[in-house]
Amino acid sequence: MPVARHRSGKNNFAVSGNVIIAGMVVLALIAATVWWFSFRGTTAEQAQTPECIQGELILPVAEASPGLDEGLINQWNATEPIVRDHCVTAERVSSVDDAAVLITHDNPEADSQLGERTVSSVVPVDVWTGQLWTNGEAELDDVDPAAVTYPVSTDPDTAVAVAVALAGDQAPALLARDRDPGLRDQAEILAVGPSAGIHKGMGTTRDVEGAEVVILAHVLNPAGGITEEQARAAAEFARFHDVSEQIPAELPDRTAAWAAVTGDPAPEAPEEETTAPEPEAIMPADTLLLLDTSAGTATDFGGGSIYSETANSLRQIALDLGGDGRQVALWNYSSPINPGVTQGWRRNIGFSEGDRAAEAVLRFGTGGVPQTRSALVAAVATAADKSRETGETTRVLLVTTGTEQDMDDAAFTDALNQTRGDADVRIETVHVGGGGVDGVLAEQSTLTHITDPAQLDAGLRAAAGL
Numbered sequence: 001m002p003v004a005r006h007r008s009g010k011n012n013f014a015v016s017g018n019v020i021i022a023g024m025v026v027l028a029l030i031a032a033t034v035w036w037f038s039f040r041g042t043t044a045e046q047a048q049t050p051e052c053i054q055g056e057l058i059l060p061v062a063e064a065s066p067g068l069d070e071g072l073i074n075q076w077n078a079t080e081p082i083v084r085d086h087c088v089t090a091e092r093v094s095s096v097d098d099a100a101v102l103i104t105h106d107n108p109e110a111d112s113q114l115g116e117r118t119v120s121s122v123v124p125v126d127v128w129t130g131q132l133w134t135n136g137e138a139e140l141d142d143v144d145p146a147a148v149t150y151p152v153s154t155d156p157d158t159a160v161a162v163a164v165a166l167a168g169d170q171a172p173a174l175l176a177r178d179r180d181p182g183l184r185d186q187a188e189i190l191a192v193g194p195s196a197g198i199h200k201g202m203g204t205t206r207d208v209e210g211a212e213v214v215i216l217a218h219v220l221n222p223a224g225g226i227t228e229e230q231a232r233a234a235a236e237f238a239r240f241h242d243v244s245e246q247i248p249a250e251l252p253d254r255t256a257a258w259a260a261v262t263g264d265p266a267p268e269a270p271e272e273e274t275t276a277p278e279p280e281a282i283m284p285a286d287t288l289l290l291l292d293t294s295a296g297t298a299t300d301f302g303g304g305s306i307y308s309e310t311a312n313s314l315r316q317i318a319l320d321l322g323g324d325g326r327q328v329a330l331w332n333y334s335s336p337i338n339p340g341v342t343q344g345w346r347r348n349i350g351f352s353e354g355d356r357a358a359e360a361v362l363r364f365g366t367g368g369v370p371q372t373r374s375a376l377v378a379a380v381a382t383a384a385d386k387s388r389e390t391g392e393t394t395r396v397l398l399v400t401t402g403t404e405q406d407m408d409d410a411a412f413t414d415a416l417n418q419t420r421g422d423a424d425v426r427i428e429t430v431h432v433g434g435g436g437v438d439g440v441l442a443e444q445s446t447l448t449h450i451t452d453p454a455q456l457d458a459g460l461r462a463a464a465g466l
Helices: 017-048 072-077 109-115 156-177 183-187 228-242 253-262 308-321 354-360 372-390 409-420 439-444 453-461
Strands: 057-063 087-092 101-105 121-134 191-192 204-220 286-292 328-333 345-352 394-400 423-431 447-451
Touching: 057 072, 057 228, 072 087, 072 121, 072 228, 087 423, 101 109, 101 228, 109 204, 109 228, 109 345, 109 354, 109 372, 109 394, 121 156, 156 191, 156 204, 156 253, 156 394, 156 423, 191 286, 253 409, 286 308, 286 345, 286 354, 286 372, 308 328, 308 354, 328 354, 345 372, 372 394, 372 409, 372 423, 372 439, 394 439, 394 453, 409 423, 409 439, 423 439, 423 453
Parallel strands: 057 087, 057 101, 286 328, 286 394, 394 423, 423 447
Antiparallel strands: 101 204, 121 191, 121 204, 328 345
């Protein structure tokens, strides 16, 4: 019997609504997946691309000795640094006048490399250790310092560091002995640094404890064509390389050793020549102002502190000397305060017209102890160079509150004689306040002791030849 069928009015081949919905969901998921991976790829590319909103910036770097800056520049550039939205590239320049940062060894020669440029900060950016080298059978342990050859003419930083570490107070004599460059080729035991080359692949070496040599970055203030942006980049460059934590807390005092390297030996003088000159003989001269800014200078003195009252007088003295056609340099000193700093004096203004020193002398802070002797030796070395250059007297006007002894009497006297040599350098010392007077310093200079604030300005002016 046939089965009855009823028409529903619908196409038997129509696609179910559920199937359509499922298909639309699948298509949406596919589209979302494609969009997501496309977005992630774009975002990743953007994240890897430096954003140089302010464009490219060149950081000009100068070096005091060949090879000092090469590794520092390459390491910095490899990080693709960005400073204040500038993409920065460090490049070497040949002149400090065109640089935003100067790389030097930490030695007394750095001041002459700065020229007329002023410094905003100094940061230790590298440190290495001097070594002993032999290509023979010599023993390098418990070595006699006199048996070592010190390369004074080719690598004075290594020579000084190793000589002081091995020989202490005898280092100046050994360095003076080894001035001849030909001695290096005959050496059985040689002091060497990383640039020596002689010991690579041959012979035997060992590190010398205490013979660390520090490399400094001098971040320079904007001048000439150097912009504020480049000065900021220079500060970041120095901060990136900062090795303060790698430097021993106390390196040996190398002042006397450097004096043997940079100064001329002084002839033996009769006793009467060490007598302080008569005040009437004082005349204006090119003058290096060496100002004590240790904690003791914050002591009350008249209407202010010893520092403020002295600085006010020195400001006018610098202007008056400049007006008389004399050049004025300005250093301040106390003791090393910041990590990595191994000397207590700061070379603020080189020999120039007096207005630069007059402006800077009012801006110092105070702190630390007065390491007067080492600061004076360094200042006399610079003054001696100036005197030899001009053929005239150069004065060091030292203003001090006392001496925290950082050199013994014999070493201090010998270092002063060696740094001054045959140069016409006159040391005028003005001791301010009630602190103890350094007897050896009094013997080596013309001393004025001022305890009455009312006499300070007149005493300083007389010492300056005004």
